[in-house]
Amino acid sequence: MNIIEKLASEFKIKTSQVENTVELIDEGNTIPFIARYRKEVTGGLSDVTLRDMDERLQYLRNLETRKEEVVRLIEEQGKLTEELKGEIEKAEVLQRVEDLYKPYKQKKATRASKAKEKGLEPLAMIFYAQQKKDGTPESEAEAFVNPEKGVETAEEAVQGAMDIIAEMIADDADLTEKIREKTYDKGQIATEAVNPEEKTVYDMYYGSSEAIAKMPNHRVLAVNRGEKEKKLKVKVTMDSEEITSLIGKQVIRGKSIFTELLQDTIADAYKRLIAPSVEREMRNILTERAETDAVKVFAKNTEKLLMVPPVKGKKVISIDPGYRTGCKVAALNETGKLTAYTTIYPTQPKNDIAGTERTLQKIIEKFGCDIIVIGNGTASRETEEVVSNFLKKHDYDIQYTIVNEAGASVYSASKLATEEYPDLDVTTRGAMSLGRRLQDPLAELVKIDPKHIGVGQYQHDINQKQLDSALTNVVEDCVNRVGVDLNTASPSLLSYIAGVNMGIAKNIVAFREENGRFNNRKELMKVSKLGEKAFKQCAGFMRIADGKEPLDSTSVHPESYKAAEEMMSKIGISKEDIARGGAKDIDEKIWQAYPAKKLSESIKKMAEDIGIGEMTLSDIIAEMKKPARDPREDAPPIIFRNDVRSFEDLKVDMEMTGTVRNVVDFGAFVDIGVKQDGLVHISQLSNKYVKHPMDVVSVGDTVKVKILSIDHDKQKVALTMKF
Numbered sequence: 011m012n013i014i015e016k017l018a019s020e021f022k023i024k025t026s027q028v029e030n031t032v033e034l035i036d037e038g039n040t041i042p043f044i045a046r047y048r049k050e051v052t053g054g055l056s057d058v059t060l061r062d063m064d065e066r067l068q069y070l071r072n073l074e075t076r077k078e079e080v081v082r083l084i085e086e087q088g089k090l091t092e093e094l095k096g097e098i099e100k101a102e103v104l105q106r107v108e109d110l111y112k113p114y115k116q117k118k119a120t121r122a123s124k125a126k127e128k129g130l131e132p133l134a135m136i137f138y139a140q141q142k143k144d145g146t147p148e149s150e151a152e153a154f155v156n157p158e159k160g161v162e163t164a165e166e167a168v169q170g171a172m173d174i175i176a177e178m179i180a181d182d183a184d185l186t187e188k189i190r191e192k193t194y195d196k197g198q199i200a201t202e203a204v205n206p207e208e209k210t211v212y213d214m215y216y217g218s219s220e221a222i223a224k225m226p227n228h229r230v231l232a233v234n235r236g237e238k239e240k241k242l243k244v245k246v247t248m249d250s251e252e253i254t255s256l257i258g259k260q261v262i263r264g265k266s267i268f269t270e271l272l273q274d275t276i277a278d279a280y281k282r283l284i285a286p287s288v289e290r291e292m293r294n295i296l297t298e299r300a301e302t303d304a305v306k307v308f309a310k311n312t313e314k315l316l317m318v319p320p321v322k323g324k325k326v327i328s329i330d331p332g333y334r335t336g337c338k339v340a341a342l343n344e345t346g347k348l349t350a351y352t353t354i355y356p357t358q359p360k361n362d363i364a365g366t367e368r369t370l371q372k373i374i375e376k377f378g379c380d381i382i383v384i385g386n387g388t389a390s391r392e393t394e395e396v397v398s399n400f401l402k403k404h405d406y407d408i409q410y411t412i413v414n415e416a417g418a419s420v421y422s423a424s425k426l427a428t429e430e431y432p433d434l435d436v437t438t439r440g441a442m443s444l445g446r447r448l449q450d451p452l453a454e455l456v457k458i459d460p461k462h463i464g465v466g467q468y469q470h471d472i473n474q475k476q477l478d479s480a481l482t483n484v485v486e487d488c489v490n491r492v493g494v495d496l497n498t499a500s501p502s503l504l505s506y507i508a509g510v511n512m513g514i515a516k517n518i519v520a521f522r523e524e525n526g527r528f529n530n531r532k533e534l535m536k537v538s539k540l541g542e543k544a545f546k547q548c549a550g551f552m553r554i555a556d557g558k559e560p561l562d563s564t565s566v567h568p569e570s571y572k573a574a575e576e577m578m579s580k581i582g583i584s585k586e587d588i589a590r591g592g593a594k595d596i597d598e599k600i601w602q603a604y605p606a607k608k609l610s611e612s613i614k615k616m617a618e619d620i621g622i623g624e625m626t627l628s629d630i631i632a633e634m635k636k637p638a639r640d641p642r643e644d645a646p647p648i649i650f651r652n653d654v655r656s657f658e659d660l661k662v663d664m665e666m667t668g669t670v671r672n673v674v675d676f677g678a679f680v681d682i683g684v685k686q687d688g689l690v691h692i693s694q695l696s697n698k699y700v701k702h703p704m705d706v707v708s709v710g711d712t713v714k715v716k717i718l719s720i721d722h723d724k725q726k727v728a729l730t731m732k733f
Contacts, residue, residue, distance in 0.1 A: 040508035042490035050623030109183035122177035125170030134174035176279035227300035308466030314709035328445025340441035385415035409650035416464025509547025688727035
């Protein structure tokens with residue numbers, strides 16, 4: 011298999027693009043670096059495409075390695091034919107390679123292997139050839155009766171031959187593939203209760219059956235969980251006659267004295283050997299499909315959450331709600347530094363509302379406050395009500411908002427949090443984290459294992475290695491897309507920059523603490539263990555505000571500084587323009603220097619003149635217009651509140667504005683200001699057909715919804731976005 015050509019075909023791109031990309035990957039370049047600074051080499055492939063190609067490249071290389079190994083193993087047995095070798099070499103999936111290897115794979119003792127040891131394989135071949143029209147199978151078997159080998163009767167010989175043929179049928183690669191396809195197309199997943207009398211969250215799956223090919227991914231994961239919790243029994247059902255008929259068409263060739271015997275053997279092969287194996291495969295196929303989809307959903311949701319715009323320059327009071335132990339309060343200045351912390355008791359059992367209001371008033375008057383942040387966990391709405399009433403009583407220009415506190419407790423008790431704030435208790439760290447999530451979500455959330463952020467479905471039931479890898483890639487892409495301030499970034503944030511691991515990140519911070527702020531990117535080369543290779547990967551993603559080199563505050567890579575300076579010289583702009591916030595009239599100046607009908611033609615001429623790639627020059631120009639532009643600016647703004655709603659305030663047909671908190675296969679959960687998020691089912695997302703909720707909404711979106719129904723007992727709200 012030519013891997014390069016196959017990748018080019020699958021991704022519908024040029025062979026040269028694949029060759030160049032594979033070479034860059036093999037050289038050890040990171041995906042963010044390749045996507046951002048090697049556009050000419052890859053033809054402008056996105057980070058998403060590059061990651062998909064890298065994953066596919068590894069699969070195909072593993073496939074080729076396995077093919078070579080299987081060919082070697084069969085050859086060592088002296089059973090490799092040119093035809094078999096050709097079948098293995100043209101296989102495009104690992105499953106096909108394993109199917110072809112199955113007859114030659116060393117197995118534990120089976121009924122067939124024991125029959126072969128008794129010398130019954132020639133008899134099996136006589137049966138399988140089906141050339142005798144007279145006599146009986148038993149008469150053919152008489153010659154193979156051999157008490158010394160454990161074959162006492164002709165009937166035993168016949169049974170042994172049947173066992174050998176049954177295994178031959180089960181090991182037939184082409185037949186296995188057909189049965190697998192037939193089962194997937196027409197089979198059912200049947201579920202029933204382990205204890206029908208017990209009421210569980212899996213009630214809807216009691217006595218249900220669903221087509222394998224059409225079973226939605228979220229139901230696959232739900233059924234898997236129910237089975238794991240021993241609440242459901244799950245099995246694959248299939249019309250056995252349809253499968254035995256399929257096998258019979260391939261095995262039985264005309265009428266012979268062995269026909270009836272072969273029909274029994276086929277039934278045995280399917281029931282005893284094929285069906286259990288295919289059932290496992292069907293469950294694995296469904297699970298892998300569902301897990302892959304769940305990982306994609308989780309990754310996309312995480313990306314949207316990480317790219318929520320920061321609320322900069324605001325003083326924040328952050329409240330982590332609770333009941334018995336009270337609500338932890340942290341006051342933060344504009345940069346996220348802790349200025350005060352305490353505990354209030356506005357909720358049960360103390361209900362100290364007066365004391366709570368006095369405490370908030372003191373903090374506001376002493377330290378100032380622009381926004382109050384409240385975590386969305388236990389006692390959130392009760393705390394929100396107290397805060398809302400407090401703000402109504404006073405003439406403060408203050409709003410409040412709810413933030414998702416998923417993972418805050420994990421961070422606050424972590425080794426990282428202990429290292430950052432050794433003198434603070436766990437609860438105060440948690441309250442600080444909530445406030446900083448508003449001030450800069452990306453910088454704070456990178457401190458938490460992504461799978462604890464709480465956006466996705468069944469995250470603890472799916473392949474953890476696959477999930478960790480996907481989420482790490484998402485965080486890496488987001489951090490590098492935004493860039494980091496080299497003089498303020500934490501080790502957690504720096505560790506996600508291309509070419510930087512946690513060890514180097516800590517060395518950067520240690521260097522900063524020992525030598526003071528970085529004045530230019532070149533000083534990175536003085537950091538322990540950060541060599542030329544790492545510098546090339548990371549430098550463009552590091553920002554230095556108010557440094558000696560204005561270009562260091564941009565995403566322009568140091569390797570392109572000379573080209574950027576030549577461009578500025580040609581069109582008459584200076585680095586001071588960059589330092590002052592960008593050259594807004596740069597397009598006009600390019601046109602004047604390189605007259606053309608279109609700006610793109612002018613840029614192309616300039617790129618040729620300077621000796622730099624056109625895409626790279628376009629990126630430099632974009633950065634000159636708005637240096638270090640934060641891509642999060644394009645995301646929907648945070649919704650701030652002035653009042654609170656209770657379930658009792660809600661009415662059917664009420665129209666509201668809310669924030670999408672989570673997107674799953676079956677719909678989207680929207681925060682509308684009450685205790686539980688409302689659900690917009692996939693059927694209610696649009697008047698048009700929706701294949702997946704993510705085609706319509708994303709985490710963080712501000713959406714207009716209408717209440718369809720309210721379940722006061724279960725505290726659930728059904729919403730619609732159809733207007």
